[in-house]
Amino acid sequence: xxxxxxxxxxxxxxxxxxxxxxxxxxxxxxxxxxxxxxxxxxxxxxxxxxxxxxxxxxxxxxxxxxxxxxxxxxxxxxxxxxxxxxxxxxxxxxxxxxxxxxxxxxxxxxxxxxxxxxxxxxxxxxxxxxxxxxxxxxxxxxxxxxxxxxxxxxxxxxxxxxxxxxxxxxxxxxxxxxxxxxxxxxxxxxxxxxxxxxxxxxxxxxxxxxxxxxxxxxxxxxxxxxxxxxxxxxxxxxxxxxxxxxxxxxxxxxxxxxxxxxxxxxxxxxxxxxxxxxxxxxxxxxxxxxxxxxxxxxxxxxxxxxxxxxxxxxxxxxxxxxxxxxxxxxxxxxxxxxxxxxxx
Numbered sequence: 001x002x003x004x005x006x007x008x009x010x011x012x013x014x015x016x017x018x019x020x021x022x023x024x025x026x027x028x029x030x031x032x033x034x035x036x037x038x039x040x041x042x043x044x045x046x047x048x049x050x051x052x053x054x055x056x057x058x059x060x061x062x063x064x065x066x067x068x069x070x071x072x073x074x075x076x077x078x079x080x081x082x083x084x085x086x087x088x089x090x091x092x093x094x095x096x097x098x099x100x101x102x103x104x105x106x107x108x109x110x111x112x113x114x115x116x117x118x119x120x121x122x123x124x125x126x127x128x129x130x131x132x133x134x135x136x137x138x139x140x141x142x143x144x145x146x147x148x149x150x151x152x153x154x155x156x157x158x159x160x161x162x163x164x165x166x167x168x169x170x171x172x173x174x175x176x177x178x179x180x181x182x183x184x185x186x187x188x189x190x191x192x193x194x195x196x197x198x199x200x201x202x203x204x205x206x207x208x209x210x211x212x213x214x215x216x217x218x219x220x221x222x223x224x225x226x227x228x229x230x231x232x233x234x235x236x237x238x239x240x241x242x243x244x245x246x247x248x249x250x251x252x253x254x255x256x257x258x259x260x261x262x263x264x265x266x267x268x269x270x271x272x273x274x275x276x277x278x279x280x281x282x283x284x285x286x287x288x289x290x291x292x293x294x295x296x297x298x299x300x301x302x303x304x305x306x307x308x309x310x311x312x313x314x315x316x317x318x319x320x321x322x323x324x325x326x327x328x329x330x331x332x333x334x335x336x337x338x339x340x341x342x343x344x
Contacts, residue, residue, distance in 0.1 A: 030092040031064050041108070042087045045132060046173055050079035053102070062089055069095045078103050084132070086110060086172030109169045116165045116217070116287045118251065123163060123287075127179055130170075137176040152184055154207070157283035161210035162187040165289045190290065198297040202234065211280045213288035213296045218247035218256075219307075222315050226295035232304045232319065234296075241305065243274035251285035259342050311336035 032040065040062055044053055054070065057063050072095040073079065085107030089098070112130045117123045120142050124135035141147065145156050152159060162184050170182060191206050199209050216229050236243055246261045252270035266275040271282050304319040306326035311333045320326040337343075 029094055031069060031095050032089045032091050032093040032098065033062055033064055034091040040089045040091075042089055042102075043132075043172065044082065044084045044087070044102075046084040048082060048084060050082055053082060065095075069098065072096055073099050076100070076103065083107075084173045107171060107173075110172050111167065111169045113167055114163065114165050114287075116289060117163075118256065118286045120160070123160075127176075131179065132173045133176045133179065138179065141176050141180060152180075158207050158211075160284050160287060161207050163287050164190060165287050190293075195294075195297055202297070202299075208280055209293060209296050210288055211282075211284050213292045214284035214286045215243070215245045215247055215281075216296060217288050217292040218250075218286055219245070220315060220317065223291065223295075225315075225317055226292055227298060227300040228302070228304070228319060229307060229317065230296045231299035231302055232307050234299055235303070235305045237279070239305065240278070242276075242278050243280070245274045247285055248272045248274045248281050251281075258344055260337055260344055262344070308333050 040060075042053075042056060042060075042062060044056070050073070054066070057069070058066060063069055076096075076099050078099050081103045083102070083105035085105055087102060087106070088108040093101075110130055114123075114126060117126065120139060121135070124138045124142075127133065127138055128135040142159060143156055148154050148156060148159050152162060154162065162180075164183070164186055168182070168186075170179065174182070196206065199206055202209075204212070212230065212233060215233065216226055219229050220226060233243060233245070247256075249261055249265050249268065249272070250256045250258055252268045252272040253265060258265075266273070271277060272285065274281060302319070303321045306320040306323065306329075307317040308320075308326060308329040310316050310318050313336075318329040318332075320329055
């Protein structure tokens with residue numbers, strides 16, 4: 001009898017150990033493949049079902065053992081709890097941890113940099129390359145004037161002022177609406193009470209600061225010149241002069257590659273033609289970055305109302321308080337273009 005119980009206990013122990021080993025193999029054994037090309041991500045689109053998840057796992061060869069993953073997923077009722085998103089699949093992750101992560105929607109965020117843009121389609125394409133939302137959904141929202149007025153107190157032209165170039169971190173399945181709301185929130189955080197006070201002292205609204213900054217940004221990439229150029233434009237506005245900003249003409253004709261503005265360009269029929277129309281144009285001609293916005297909010301104090309690119313190609317400008325001085329500066333720059341054979 002004693003021998004029987006010893007054999008029974010030994011057999012039971014082996015069975016338990018085998019069961020535990022099997023459970024470990026199915027539930028906890030690392031099942032995510034290692035990738036030599038960097039982190040592996042599983043993308044689950046909005047509305048996707050469990051079959052689509054399995055298809056993606058299989059197509060991109062993300063798992064060692066799809067059968068046991070499927071077994072655990074069904075045990076934990078994951079097919080009824082599929083959540084969209086971008087999920088980071090760390091090597092060594094077992095089936096149970098993987099299914100729990102997917103079930104809870106613990107997705108990884110997307111970090112990207114929004115580059116400066118001039119036109120709405122450029123913005124929409126940038127966003128669509130990073131997030132699930134398609135470019136047309138965002139473009140439709142940007143064209144809905146009534147909705148923009150109600151939600152952001154902006155119109156289809158001025159809405160571009162809420163987009164600050166720079167880093168963003170969002171969930172991959174962020175919708176077009178959520179992206180707009182996020183951009184608006186970033187914009188509100190930028191406009192601190194101190195920045196609003198500075199705008200008030202210049203007798204400009206935040207939107208007008210963005211519009212002027214967009215012109216300054218197109219004029220120069222030189223950090224030290226930005227406050228000088230901002231000051232020159234503000235002097236023109238205070239004196240009731242036309243801005244006569246070449247970048248606004250280039251926006252109107254749709255060609256920022258022009259290096260030489262011609263007199264015929266100044267005849268273009270557009271509210272962005274600041275050679276014809278006084279004051280600021282109706283909207284920004286590019287998305288101004290934080291540095292340029294702050295240059296407008298802290299402009300250099302001087303008497304200059306004219307400036308012209310230096311002929312040395314440095315990207316800096318020569319400034320003048322009188323038209324006679326400006327003509328001399330402009331002539332030197334034009335002679336430089338002539339010497340390089342640049343006619344346009």
